[in-house]
Every structure is written in structure tokens, then in C-alpha cells.
Amino acid sequence: MASFSNVLEIDGLTVSYRRGQKSLDAVRNVSFSIAAGQSYGLVGESGSGKSTLALAIMQYLPENGLVTGGTIRLGGQDLAALPREQMQQVWRDQIKLVPQDPGASLNPSLRIGDQLDEALCDGNEARDELRQRSLEQLRQVRIADPERVAASYPHQLSGGMQQRVLIAMALARQPSLLILDEPTTNLDVTTEAVILDLVRDLVHGQRTAILYVSHNLGVVASICDRVAVLYAGELVEDLTPQQLRRRPLHPYTLGLLDSVPRLGQRAGVDPLLPIAGTIARLDALPAGCVFAPRCPIAQQLCRDLRPELEETPEGGLVRCHRWREIAAGMVDARADRPAAVASQNGVSGAASALRTEALVKHFPVRRTLAEALRRTPARQVHAVDGVSLQIGQQRTLGLVGESGSGKTTAARCIVGLVERTGGQVTLFDIALAPGLDRRDAAVLRRLQMVFQNPEEALNPHRTVGDVLQRPLMRLMGLSAGEARQQAGELLEAVRLSSAYLDRTPGQLSGGEKQRVAIARAFASNPDVLILDESVSALDVSVQASILNLLTELQAEQGSAYLFISHDLAAVSYLADDIAVMYLGQVVETGSAEQMLHPPFHPYSEALLSAVPRIDAAGPERIRLPGDLPSAIDLPSGCRFHTRCPRLLGDICRTQEPPWQETAPGHRYRCHIAPDELTAMQVSSGEQNGWPRREMGEASR
Amino acid sequence: MSRYVARRLAFLVITLLLTSLIVFVVTQWLPGDVARVILGREASEPALAALRAELGLDKPLPLQYLSWLGRFLTGDWGTSYSTGLPVRDLVLERAGNSTMLAGLTLLIAVPLSVFLGVVAGLKADKPLDATISIGSLAVVGLPEFVTGLILIEVLALRLHLFPANSSIRPGTGFFEALPQLVLPALTATFVLLAYVTRLTRAGVVEEMRQGYVRTATLKGLPRRTVVGRHVLRNALLPTITVLAISFGWLIGGLIVIENVFNYPGLGRLMTFAIDRRDLPLMQAITLLTVLVFALANLGADLLYAALNPRIRLE
Ligand code: SF4
Numbered sequence A: 001m002a003s004f005s006n007v008l009e010i011d012g013l014t015v016s017y018r019r020g021q022k023s024l025d026a027v028r029n030v031s032f033s034i035a036a037g038q039s040y041g042l043v044g045e046s047g048s049g050k051s052t053l054a055l056a057i058m059q060y061l062p063e064n065g066l067v068t069g070g071t072i073r074l075g076g077q078d079l080a081a082l083p084r085e086q087m088q089q090v091w092r093d094q095i096k097l098v099p100q101d102p103g104a105s106l107n108p109s110l111r112i113g114d115q116l117d118e119a120l121c122d123g124n125e126a127r128d129e130l131r132q133r134s135l136e137q138l139r140q141v142r143i144a145d146p147e148r149v150a151a152s153y154p155h156q157l158s159g160g161m162q163q164r165v166l167i168a169m170a171l172a173r174q175p176s177l178l179i180l181d182e183p184t185t186n187l188d189v190t191t192e193a194v195i196l197d198l199v200r201d202l203v204h205g206q207r208t209a210i211l212y213v214s215h216n217l218g219v220v221a222s223i224c225d226r227v228a229v230l231y232a233g234e235l236v237e238d239l240t241p242q243q244l245r246r247r248p249l250h251p252y253t254l255g256l257l258d259s260v261p262r263l264g265q266r267a268g269v270d271p272l273l274p275i276a277g278t279i280a281r282l283d284a285l286p287a288g289c290v291f292a293p294r295c296p297i298a299q300q301l302c303r304d305l306r307p308e309l310e311e312t313p314e315g316g317l318v319r320c321h322r323w324r325e326i327a328a329g330m331v332d333a334r335a336d337r338p339a340a341v342a343s344q345n346g347v348s349g350a351a352s353a354l355r356t357e358a359l360v361k362h363f364p365v366r367r368t369l370a371e372a373l374r375r376t377p378a379r380q381v382h383a384v385d386g387v388s389l390q391i392g393q394q395r396t397l398g399l400v401g402e403s404g405s406g407k408t409t410a411a412r413c414i415v416g417l418v419e420r421t422g423g424q425v426t427l428f429d430i431a432l433a434p435g436l437d438r439r440d441a442a443v444l445r446r447l448q449m450v451f452q453n454p455e456e457a458l459n460p461h462r463t464v465g466d467v468l469q470r471p472l473m474r475l476m477g478l479s480a481g482e483a484r485q486q487a488g489e490l491l492e493a494v495r496l497s498s499a500y501l502d503r504t505p506g507q508l509s510g511g512e513k514q515r516v517a518i519a520r521a522f523a524s525n526p527d528v529l530i531l532d533e534s535v536s537a538l539d540v541s542v543q544a545s546i547l548n549l550l551t552e553l554q555a556e557q558g559s560a561y562l563f564i565s566h567d568l569a570a571v572s573y574l575a576d577d578i579a580v581m582y583l584g585q586v587v588e589t590g591s592a593e594q595m596l597h598p599p600f601h602p603y604s605e606a607l608l609s610a611v612p613r614i615d616a617a618g619p620e621r622i623r624l625p626g627d628l629p630s631a632i633d634l635p636s637g638c639r640f641h642t643r644c645p646r647l648l649g650d651i652c653r654t655q656e657p658p659w660q661e662t663a664p665g666h667r668y669r670c671h672i673a674p675d676e677l678t679a680m681q682v683s684s685g686e687q688n689g690w691p692r693r694e695m696g697e698a699s700r
Numbered sequence B: 001m002s003r004y005v006a007r008r009l010a011f012l013v014i015t016l017l018l019t020s021l022i023v024f025v026v027t028q029w030l031p032g033d034v035a036r037v038i039l040g041r042e043a044s045e046p047a048l049a050a051l052r053a054e055l056g057l058d059k060p061l062p063l064q065y066l067s068w069l070g071r072f073l074t075g076d077w078g079t080s081y082s083t084g085l086p087v088r089d090l091v092l093e094r095a096g097n098s099t100m101l102a103g104l105t106l107l108i109a110v111p112l113s114v115f116l117g118v119v120a121g122l123k124a125d126k127p128l129d130a131t132i133s134i135g136s137l138a139v140v141g142l143p144e145f146v147t148g149l150i151l152i153e154v155l156a157l158r159l160h161l162f163p164a165n166s167s168i169r170p171g172t173g174f175f176e177a178l179p180q181l182v183l184p185a186l187t188a189t190f191v192l193l194a195y196v197t198r199l200t201r202a203g204v205v206e207e208m209r210q211g212y213v214r215t216a217t218l219k220g221l222p223r224r225t226v227v228g229r230h231v232l233r234n235a236l237l238p239t240i241t242v243l244a245i246s247f248g249w250l251i252g253g254l255i256v257i258e259n260v261f262n263y264p265g266l267g268r269l270m271t272f273a274i275d276r277r278d279l280p281l282m283q284a285i286t287l288l289t290v291l292v293f294a295l296a297n298l299g300a301d302l303l304y305a306a307l308n309p310r311i312r313l314e
């Protein structure tokens, strides 16, 4: 069924990894094709085989990886059969990869311009001419000052800028196939949004075929013409984004959708429905349907017989015995609603569990000798600049902002890992000392933190059991036996079996380590728990169960949370109140409800409109130009004025904006008064509470 | 950058002053009376006293130090007790010889060990890598005098390729001395080889794992371009630093090798000076060696910074 318009045709592809004597099939019998100008999204969690698939297509598998079945055809040519020299040609001219980690993907010791020249070079053009084309290419990815960027080394650019450079490189020779492997995963939402727009625009109307690999259904649905869902190495469903939004048929796809919080979804009202269990291991695949052990509607047939990929009347493909029943609405394939997800019990206005007043952290910048002689005043990084937060008992405060906004430093000052420069931190009515060493053990127990990077918190030489039992025995006074029992229960709560008690952190995956770190924080039954991007790196189904777990434990133990995340949807799912930070300051705070409706601070507005969403279409959103300014030389007046889409004029550049109060508890810091701001934001075609508006039309 | 260099140079001067002080004090406290060493066991007390006065050995130590330092800085390094010759001529002559040997060693060792290291790194965990690694480790296990003697036995006595004795006459130029330089240089190479090879291998293995290698490969560049233009630039950074530092060792630290081959370098002069308790000679050699070490370190740091744009010197 070879069709000439298909750029890429994958047929029955199986990819295996050698592990000692064994051979594990990481991708099994996958077929799909992508036509010229089409964009195809590949979605899956870790272990789904999506990256293996992308690398197999690139013919760049690791040494122990091998295509053991099927064909990969690019423009009719079987790539697996190509000798290395010809594959080099294909790499140069036809297939391009935009990787996940832009920083690591550029050579640190070569200037950007040279690296770009290399990608463009045919081997015989003059240097100047080549450089001109490189600069042109940088302009294409909307880099405003290509000369400066070309002369820079990678470490001098922000992550978003590096990713643009890589995209420029990839598109340099107008490839027939562009593979994007989680290209925005490590970027801020605002940067992600800009990059996604860029990809969308650059390929629009081109003949380049796109394979977009991601764990994020929202991103894929907003960019691609077709979406394929991969589970444990198999393609389980292939459908259009419209079908995905309206009516996916495979229980796994449904499970994924129900695991991701939508913007505005609230834990207490509409809980996430996480997928039970964990992904099947490649060396212990079920005999029947690979999803059967986790499927809420599995039957005996499912366990005995592996389903085939079948075509649906709507033109999709689905691998499930029961898809007809699901399509007809005869069975509900959604996971059970978790029993114990209680609504938030915290009472607004109740006594605060944790309070910061005018919290300040400045890091000194070292002066050079000459500066010291000239008596140039010492300069400071204004990481946190007068932040006042309040978390009520048993309530959750969500803290959002781009990286560099100071949210992590603020958290570290609160727990005492970083000594604050000024301000107060109060836990119930205890004033906390700046440094950890001057806080007593009781305070340490009552205030716990889970980090973004679990390595920081886990001693590699202790078993998981040790890690969990120690606080239980020391702080909670349990006996060794009780502690072990309790540790096992904590593990179950974070969806790890008690078999993990005897493992060391080295034997765990990143996600598993993070879950152990969360379990450990709960072991000491804290009054206040700070979660700093603690669930961001987890697979969505695990993330969902942890978010629900947090809600449950809060109801049970009455802890208050400070939930720090760049993921606004997750924050608004969990938090009762939200604070938005920009360049060391809080620019808006209010209840989660208030924060999702106008008026918003212009920065919050931009953050909200940058969230990739599966349930809404339309790219006309607010985009922030440029990168976060330096926290050393802060912008004058309103710190946001260099990027603000609603900039008023000189007043923003010269005068610090006042707090504006819109309703009890909701305040933002801007020169625009609430009614005016509401009018602007509502009139710009706002829908469901968030605006859609092009940046260029912003009133100036 | 220039500020950094200035600071490092100031630091270097302080180091040298401190070393000179230590050297001076320690050499003064070495057991044994210099005057007696020079005049012999049978010398009379008045003759000894006269010589001590002549050498300034009767003055207080600080004064001795200052005047010695002053003379040293103005180029008067004193007279060797044991030979009666000016120390400066002796030391500079030998330093020239040492530089020739160090130069030839680097000429052999750098390309060889870098080549072996890169090959081993590119073929990591393949038979070729194992051969290179085991081979270079076997060589490093042998003490210098053993490798030296083996080389003499095989290359000089059996095959008659190079002379076994490297005692060149004063004033011999590099090319004239070349045949006699080869064996000691090879011996020194063996000492460096294993270390530099392994360091290079580690650098290459580490860098080959980096994402930018994938980017470069997927640009469709041929492998030699990927390695030559992208990988080596980063992988060789530690190697270059170590080589620059090893220059100091090659100048001042080849005592065993120079003795095995009878090569008139600084190392042997030092042995000689220690044997004779020739204080002015020992002081001058030590200071010169420390200077070379310090300069080699500074050179290594500057080179590293120049090659690595991520380092900003302040
Ligand atoms: S085949 Fe059965 S177990 Fe598999 S997804 Fe369909 S219903 Fe669930």
C-alpha cells in the first residue's frame, strides 16, 4: 500500500535491546505513515518506547539496540538497508531531529554560528555566503539579533534560545522529515508556548513531515494532525486530535486524559482518575492485552488473547477487544473515582500555618578588584525581594512563576536551607530562625520539603526502608517493627510495593526515587509540607495518583502545603490559593477560583494563556517576548515592563505599581485598575475565563 | 583576563619568595659545616674561620638571606663551593640540557599518548581498547630505572641504534645531541604515557556520550569530522592541562633517568650538589625548578581557559 505522498512509512517495526543474554522488544510491530506536510504525534509515558521508536527511525539506536523486524521507509527507501555513508546523506539532507535537551545538544566550545554553518554547508560555498544564510536561518526562528547569537557560545544563551537555534539547524536544509523529541519538556511554559507557535508556523504550508514525540497530550493535540498513543511498546490507538478530545476509544487513552488536570479542574470537585498499577515490564509482558493488568474493564478474553489493531468507522485505529462497546457507550472504560478524595476542608481565613513577611534573599555578586577600588557599590542578585505569603491550616498555597522567578529560593529560605537576608518566617506562632542549624528538632519535623531532584534528599547508601523508618522511629517514637510496617504502608500510598523497602536509591528510577522522597516527608507527619516541582518530572498517571494522594493525606493529617510548580493546571487543581511570582516579587495572589478569572495581572494572564490545552483550540494567545531580565540589574518601575503585553507607557517604566484589590483576598500589582483590566481582558475574546488575544494588538 | 594574569603573576612572585626563604633556611640547617666540607677534615680552625668569613657564613641568617636574595635577583648566583665555578653558568648550562630533553620527550609523548588515548576512547570496551589500556598500565608499573635499563639493553647494546651513554659535552646543540637524547626521552615518555593515555581515553569516552555528538553526527558529518572538530576540542582539555604541568616535572624531576643515562641535566646537577653539600648550587637549582613548576601551572591554567569558553577568568 505504498503511496507516493507518504514521506515516512513504518511497517511492522520491532526494536529490541540486548540485555546480557536476553533480548527485550521495546517496540513491537508498530506501523504508521506520515504524509508530506502532515504532523504526527506520538504520545506515551516512560517505557512506552516512543524515544526508541524515534531513534530507530533516525537509525541512531544505542549500541545494544537493533531493528529486529519490519521496515522504515523514507521516501520509499528502506533506511535499515542503507550503508553508513548513505545514511550520512540522509541525515544531512532528509531527516532532522530536534532533541529534548537543547543545552547538551550544542557543542559547548564552538560558537553558535560555526555550528549552524556546519549544518548548512554543502562543502563548496564561500564562508561569507554561508554565514549570511546562517543568519537568515536564525532570523527565521525569530531571533531578533542573529549576529550576536551567532557569535555566542551555547552557555551564553537561555534554554529557549538554544532550542530555537536547534530548530534553525534542523530546518536549515528543508528536510523531508522532522522529528521533535519532547522539544519543550525542559522549558518554561511561556517559552514552550513560543517554541510551539514557532514550530506550528514554520511547518505550516511546508512539505516537511513531522513526527512529534511527547508525553504531553495537550501539546500533541494542539500541534498534530494525527495522534498515536503508545503503551509498553505497542501502538494502542491512532486518532485525530478532534477524536481525542471528543471520544477516544482505548481505555489507556481515556486513562491518560483523566490523569492530566485541565486548567480549572479542582481536586475537591472533579478528581483526577489515575490509571491503576504501573507499566508492564518488558521482560514480563502479559500474554494477552498488554494493558489488561491496569485496565478497569479487562475480561478473561483480554488476558488470554492479544487484541489486534482494528479500524474504527471514524478512520481511527484501536487495539482493544471491547472498543465497540466503548464506542456505543455500553461500558464505561474510565477508572473508578477514587474513594477517599475529599473536598478541601481548609477554611479560608483560618489561622495560618505558615507565614512569611517581606521575605528577602539577596545573593552578593562578587566584585572585581577594579570595581572594589573604584568603590562601585556591591551588586546583588535579588532572588527574593519582599515576599509575603500566608498558608492557612490544612490549606494549599500554589506558587507559580517561570524559572528564575525566585520561587525555589523562597522555599529554601522558608525551610532554612538558604539563610534569608531579611523578613520573617512564622510556623503557627513560632518565629523561625534563618538558618537550619538554629531551628530545633520539633520545628524540623513539622516543616518538611520535597525537592525537585530526589537525589538531593536520599542517601545513596541507605535502603528505602532505612530512609523511611528513621523519621518514624526518631520523630514519631515508633518501635522498629511498627516503623517497618508503617514504612510499607507509606510506600503503598505512593504506589510502590513494600518490596522496595530493601532496595537502595541506586536501584530506583527517577520517578520511584521521587515517590520515596514524598513518602519520607510524610513519615514525620508534618504540619507544613513544601513541594518544589516534586511531581513535575513524573509520568502523568503517577503524577495523578500522587496529586490525589496529597489531597487524601491532607484531609487525613491536616497538613498545609506550599505547592510550587510551573504547571498551572496542576497548581490550580490542588491549591486553594495561588501566588504568582515574577523576578523575586509576588505580583498577584488570590484564591484559585479568583485567579482563573479576569482581572489577572498581565503576567498571570500570559502564564495562563501559555498552558497547552487539550480542550481548546486556537493559537491566538498572549505570548511574552524575550527572556526573563537579569535579577541583578532589575528593570525600573514595574519589573514586568520589559515584557508586558499590556504596557501602559512611561508610568510602567518609572513608577513601581501599587497593589490593586479586586475582591477580598485577591490582589495584584499593576498600574491598571481592576475594572479597566477586566474590560481589556474580557473584550479580547475571552472564553471560559481566559483570554485569547494576539500580543501585537496590546494597548500601548 | 589580563587582570587574572596579573593576579596570578603576583601570586607566583609570593610563592617564589616563600620558597626561597624555606630553601635558604633549610639548606643552612643541613647538617655539616660547609667550610669543613670545602677544606677537608684536617683543616685548621683559623683557616675555617677565614673561609666562613669570606663566604659570609658568620653573619646572622636574615642578613645572609637578604644579601643572597639580592645577589640572586641581580644575576649573581654565587660561586659553587665544590667546583669554584659560577653557579649561574653551571645551572643555566644544565637547564638548557634539561629543556632539550623535556622538549624531545613532549615531542614523542604528546602525539603518541594522545593518539593511543583517542583510539582507546573511540573503541571503548573493544579488544583494541583493552590492549592499549593493559599495555600502557604494564609499562607504568615498571620503575623508571628498569625501563631505562631495558631500553639500553635492547636498543643500545643489542641493536646498536642509540648510544647507551648520554653524557653530552657542554654546549652541544639539540640536533647534534639528538641520538643521545632518544633513550632518556623514551624512558620519560613511558612514565607519562600510561597516565596521559588513560586521561585522554576517559575524556573521549565521556564526551562521546554527550548530546552534541549526536547533533553533529545527525548533521550528516563524517565520523572523523565529528571526532576531530567536536569531540577532541572538549575531550583533550584535561590532557592539555596535565601535559603543561608535566613540563615542570620534565625539567626538574628527572633525577633517576638522568642518572641512569648519565645525562647532564638539572636533576643530576642537583644530586651532585647534594652529595657535596654545595649550598649555592642547591639553592639556585631548587628556585629555578620551583619557578618552572609555577610557570608550567600558570601556563596550564591559561591554556585551559583559552580553550574553554565556559571558563571566565576574573
Ligand atoms: S483489550 Fe481488554 S484489557 Fe485491553 S484495553 Fe481493551 S478492554 Fe482493556
Ligand code: SF4
Residues within 6 Å of the ligand: A602, A603, A638, A639, A640, A641, A642, A644, A645, A646, A647, A648, A649, A652, A657, A669, A670, A671, A672
Ligand atoms: S504596571 Fe504596566 S508594565 Fe507592569 S504589569 Fe501593569 S501594565 Fe504591565
